[in-house]
Amino acid sequence: MLSLFFSPRGTTKKSARAILRPFGPVQERDLLGRPLREDIDVPAEEPVLVAMPVYAGRIPQGCREQLAAHLKGRGGPAIAVAVYGNRDYDDALAELQDLLEGNGFHVVAAGAFIGRHSIFSNVAAGRPDEADLAAMADFGARCKAVLDAYVPGGAHTPIALKGRHDLPPHKSVPFHPTAGDRCMKCNACANACPAGAIPIETPWVTDESKCISCGACIYLCPTQTRQYRGESYEAAAKGFEAKCAQRREPEVFF
Ligand SMILES: Cc1cc2nc3c(=O)[nH]c(=O)nc-3n(C[C@H](O)[C@H](O)[C@H](O)COP(=O)(O)O)c2cc1C
Structure with missing residues (x-):
């Protein structure tokens, strides 16, 4: 298997x-x-x-x-x-x-x-x-x-x-994780990013044009400094939580 x-x-x-x-x-x-x-x-x-x-x-x-x-x-x-x-x-x-x-x-x-x-x-x-x-x-x-x-x-x-079966083009998601001030430049995120969206030299930067929003960088960050942030994210989270509250x-x- x-x-x-x-x-x-x-x-x-x-x-x-x-x-x-x-x-x-x-x-x-x-x-x-x-x-x-x-x-x-x-x-x-x-x-x-x-x-x-x-x-x-x-x-x-x-x-x-x-x-x-x-x-x-x-x-x-x-x-x-x-x-x-x-x-x-x-x-x-x-x-x-x-x-x-x-x-x-x-x-x-x-x-x-x-x-x-x-x-x-x-x-x-x-x-x-x-x-x-x-x-x-x-x-x-x-x-x-x-x-x-x-x-x-x-x-x-x-x-x-x-x-x-006849699928439209893929849609992207407008939220991308960013690093806060606890970034130690350990590069765990840059090495794990499947989209190559985090530069090794400046891992606190996310290239939004490449990021697929998967969150691998958040999962691996030893200081938990990588997160989704910002007012539009917070607002979307509230709406989404209400919309998806019912258990599937x-x-x-x-
Ligand atoms: C970019 C992105 C888009 C997503 N779109 C949907 C979606 O359309 N519907 C849904 O129910 N969950 C959606 N999710 C949630 C994931 O499908 C879900 O959290 C999944 O369990 C993640 O798998 P992983 O833990 O193996 O990474 C999305 C997550 C990401 C990162």
């Missing part, structure tokens, strides 16, 4: 691991630390799980490009997972399904799960929680049963998932 994920704030990785607990040894590939620059050719006998955080209702654009160019299937089974911050996953799961099917995989199971919102951290705070982890474990057990019965090269009808529940599809 191969598990590929992108998880700047950790909830997507935690979710992938919870889902795959019933499986034996899993080979992990974290696209944050090691982006796909080479082809991965997955034999039909090897199942693959791809877990992505939802960004503006889509899978992250950079991940889409890496997966589309380099993840190659040979009619083997795939599990598609989207982790979102309690607003909605919109087109993300269908987008991931289309991408995997287009690259030669059969998506035999899909799941949308909830993780703490990585921009507005009061939204879905504490998630995935015990109930989410139990739902992930249950999904994993059901996936295992499906994969055990899977016959490579057999008939395959794509699962019906919500979301558009995991959804699974086979």
Whole structure:
């Protein structure tokens, strides 16, 4: 089993691991630390799980490009997972399904799960929680049963998932983390930034034209000086917290 994920704030990785607990040894590939620059050719006998955080209702654009160019299937089974911050996953799961099917995989199971919102951290705070982890474990057990019965090269009808198949251009998010006065110039953020938006020489600066707002820099900063800041961010956070207060529940599809 191969598990590929992108998880700047950790909830997507935690979710992938919870889902795959019933499986034996899993080979992990974290696209944050090691982006796909080479082809991965997955034999039909090897199942693959791809877990992505939802960004503006889509899978992250950079991940889409890496997966589309380099993840190659040979009619083997795939599990598609989207982790979102309690607003909605919109087109993300269908987008991931289309991408995997287009690259030669059969998506035999899909799941949308909830993780703490990585921009507005009061939204879905504490998630995935015990109930989410139990739902992930249950999904994993059901996936295992499906994969055990899977016959490579057999008939395959794509699962019906919500979301558009004819997608508009990606939307960006107008909030970017900045460093406060506790920056020690340790460069943990610059080294981790998947977008190359933090210069090594001046890591307290964020190049907003490159930043994808993923929050990896906030997660890793040893002094917690990197944060989303500013009046427009604070105002948006209040509105967003009110709009997304109602708890969403995991959804699974086979
Ligand atoms: C740029 C950006 C856009 C996001 N867009 C959405 C969204 O459209 N819907 C949603 O519910 N959550 C959204 N989120 C929240 C993430 O999907 C959620 O926090 C996810 O659990 C993050 O995964 P990670 O912890 O593995 O980084 C967004 C987060 C970021 C950083």
